[in-house]
Amino acid sequence: MKFIIQRDRLVQSVQDVMKAVTSRTTIPILTGIKIVASEEGVTLTGSDSDISIESFIPKEEDGDEIVEIKQAGAIVLQAKFFSEIVKKLPTDSVEISVENHLQTVIRSGKSEFNLNGLDAEEYPHLPQVEEENVFKIPTDLLKAMVRQTVFAVSTSETRPILTGVNWKVENGTLTCIATDSHRLALRKAQIETNASESYNVVIPGKSLSELSKILDDNNDLIDIVITENQVLFKAEHLLFFSRLLEGNYPDTSRLIPSDSKTDVVVNTKEFLQAIDRASLLAKEGRNNVVKLSTIDGGVIEISSNTPEIGKVVEEVQSKSVEGEELKISFSAKFMMDALKALEGSEITISFTGAMRPFIIKPLNDESILQLILPVRTY
Amino acid sequence: MKFIIQRDRLVQSVQDVMKAVTSRTTIPILTGIKIVASEEGVTLTGSDSDISIESFIPKEEDGDEIVEIKQAGAIVLQAKFFSEIVKKLPTDSVEISVENHLQTVIRSGKSEFNLNGLDAEEYPHLPQVEEENVFKIPTDLLKAMVRQTVFAVSTSETRPILTGVNWKVENGTLTCIATDSHRLALRKAQIETNASESYNVVIPGKSLSELSKILDDNNDLIDIVITENQVLFKAEHLLFFSRLLEGNYPDTSRLIPSDSKTDVVVNTKEFLQAIDRASLLAKEGRNNVVKLSTIDGGVIEISSNTPEIGKVVEEVQSKSVEGEELKISFSAKFMMDALKALEGSEITISFTGAMRPFIIKPLNDESILQLILPVRTY
Structure with missing residues (x-):
């Protein structure tokens, strides 16, 4: 193997595949990055056996030579x-060659x-992934859906299935749900899909977080392929594989109240800062419990x-308070997480009494919902 | 006590005095910040008994009212x-008042x-510091002298005196020396002093690092008062006290070789990056030992x-190599620390054989010197 490559492109690809590499693996070869030089270009692979990332650097792009392959x-x-090296x-161009068995020489200046x-x-x-059923989603929407749900997964291994995000595809709609049983985040969006098929899988929260870090903010379409135990995200020159979590995700639809007794509309930023203070x-307790009370004149x-x-x-x-008076206690951390995940300058909070879960939504937006269970303090 | 104060000024002063506050103190009241409101303004104090910092916020500055004192x-x-609060x-103006014994109310919006x-x-x-003997030094020079020496203090308490920087004033020159017995940093400068007196004290490295963080980069003069067991740095509206270390600092002058057998001149940045790689x-070992050899054609x-x-x-x-051929090993970390502390684009390294300490200096600059002991590997 011998090739000469632009350093910047190599650095970028190495950084991407490094996201899957961990030093805490029991399989020694997975502490390495696989480099394959072919007639088409150079492919780098990193894996921790849960996540695998493949980054391809083409020989040429827009007429510029990026890699010169001397020997595959x-x-x-x-x-x-x-990655450190x-x-x-020191120079913009790097030569990598395997000489004398497995000895690899890296030359630059x-x-x-x-x-x-x-x-x-x-x-x-x-993993070999059959690409029969593919759906597509713009990168920035995918990143938003991950950001708005993944923070709510459980960090405890008591119920491993809750460490993942439930992805459901049905009738051309993708719904992402995460819950740690104290709060829940839900986001849905229309997607491009040729198949009339439906899916119901659970993707590890960690995989989605790493995926999000690698993807640039643009609206290029990402292809998503779901198989029985793997999901594959395909961007330009990038393949991201994750295993799926085994088991059934709990039915969360019954958790979400459909009616409410008190509805409050507030400015998101003002409310977030008040909770923060x-x-x-x-x-x-460790969750920073605060109390909320409706008082006269629409003041919270x-x-x-x-x-x-x-x-x-x-x-x-508040902009408006409708319904019954209310005193309720909840985790300030959960509320701040939820508020930061929402878009829009105004939100509606819908309560169904001091002991029931309540819902936070942007005003006039049904695509996203945050639910929090109150804490008993009164 | 009751006053109304501009929030930004309060935040800045609190951040400054916080540098002296530690939660790991055996004196409970030192986990607090003392606030004193007088006719002249507000004074904040923080202390961990080694370092004490006092920040003063005047009632008025340049005709602007900064504090309105309602009650001293x-x-x-x-x-x-x-500090978090x-x-x-939420608002630019903050009211602080002591009501009902020691209950303090902070109001903002x-x-x-x-x-x-x-x-x-x-x-x-x-501490009460007699201000008879004061010398003056511009802030940016003070910060440079600290930065160029303090990294070389010992982090081990085996010889506590080496955890400080030796400050000597003699004939209008301030000399700062730090060593951990494996390397040494020395910086000297002319200072403004009225007294013909001389000092020889050891200031804890930690105090100098904290002082450096608080001071802005400007060339305002700092007054420095040295007493038997304290040093006081006085900037505008800021007093910084540190205790001195007790004991005699070793005589380091004998360590510094006066002659050399091999002199090398190199570009600082190129050399630093090569060492880094x-x-x-x-x-x-933990010190990342690298080898240096002079080879033909002035190549290192x-x-x-x-x-x-x-x-x-x-x-x-290299720009030039003079004298004997040389092979020597040393800590890459010590070399990088020394190179980062030096100013100037070219440096001279003067060796006196593979087993003797060597000296690194900027070309044509006698005010700063870094010394490193080699490591025996050949």
Whole structure:
């Protein structure tokens, strides 16, 4: 194997596939990055066996030569060292060649690295994914849907299925749901799909977070292929594989109340900042519980009290309050997470009593919903 | 106590005095910030008993009213909560008043905090410093002198005196020296001093690092007062006290070789980057040892080798090499620290053999010197 490549493109691809590489693996070869040079260009692969990422650097792009292939071949190099080295090389162009068995030489200007490589034949094969049923979604919408739901997955392994996000496709609509059983985030959107098929799978939250970090903010379409135990996201020159979680995701539709007793409309930013300040003195339990009360004149009072430190009272002027008076306590952290995930400058919060879950939505937007279970303090 | 203050000024002063506050103190009141309102303005104080910082906010500045004093008085508030609260208050103006014994109310817009204060009478008094002998130094020069020496102090408490920087004033020259016994940094400068007196003190490295963070980059003069066991730095509206380390600083002048056998002149940045790359594969011991050899044509070769990972060879074209041929090994970390501390685009490295300390200086600049002890590997 021998090729000369533009350093910037190599650095970018290495960074992308590094997202899948972990040093805490029991399979030694997975601490490496697989490099394959072919007539078409160079392919890099990283994997931790849950997530696998493949990044392709074409020989040419828009008439520019990016890679000059001198000899096809393959090698696996230690990811930790290889990624640090390529970042710090002195010149714009890098030569990588396998010489003398698995010894790999990296040359750039007056700098020459000799790395002990591993045999690429021993690198595990990526899953073969049948691409019969594909649906498409713009990159920025995909990133938004991940951002607006993934924070609500469970971080506890008590119920492993809740560490993933439930993706359902039905009638041309993709619905993403995450819950840790104390709160729930739901986002739906229309998608492009040729098939009339429906899916119901659970994707690990960690996979979605890593995917989101790699994708640029643009509206290029991403192809999504779902199989029995894998999901594949295909962007230009990038393949992202994740395993799916096994088991049935709980039916969350019954959790979401359909009626409400008190509806409050507030400015998102003002409300978020008031919750944030009130949480400063709310150290009861680890979730920073604050109290919310409707008071006269459409004013919402947020308060918290920790006797040994002090107390805080915040008033937020609502746009409207309809229905019954209410006093309710909830986690300030969950509320702030939910508010940050919502778009729009005004939100509706719909309560069904102090002991029932409540719903937060942007005003006049049915595509996203956040649900929080209150905390019993009264 | 009651006053109304501009929030931005309060936030800035709180951040400054917070640098001296630690939660790991055995004196509970030192977890607080002391606030004193007088006819002249508001004074904040933070201290961990090693470092004490006092920041003054005047009633007026350039004709602008910054503080409106309603009633003089004093209180101590929990630093952790007070600093978080002031940062997040909603309006530009903040009212702070002590009501009902030590209960302190902070009001800003529709936000109202009640904090349990502590009695300001119980806050320790800052040291009284006689200001007879003062010398002056511009802020940016002070910051440079700290930056160029403090990294070389010892982090080990085996010889506590080496955790400080030795400041010597003699004949109108300030000399700062730090060493951890494996390397040494020295910087000197002319200073403004009225007294013909001389000093020889050791200031804790941590104090100098914190001082440097607080001071803005400008050339305003800082007054420095040295007493038997304290040093006081006085900037506008800011007092910074540090205790001095007790004991005699070792005589380092004998360590610095006066002659040399090999002198090399190189471009600082090229040399630094070559060392940085060579250190990537240098994991022998924790100090990343690299080798330097003079080879033909004024070329300097930097190399390292870790058999299980690989090896690297870097070539740097020197501006000149004079004297004997040389092979020497040293810590890449110490070399990079030293190079980053130096100013100037070209440096001279003067060696006196493979087993003797060597010196790094900017070309044609005698005010700064870095010394490194080699490592025995040949």
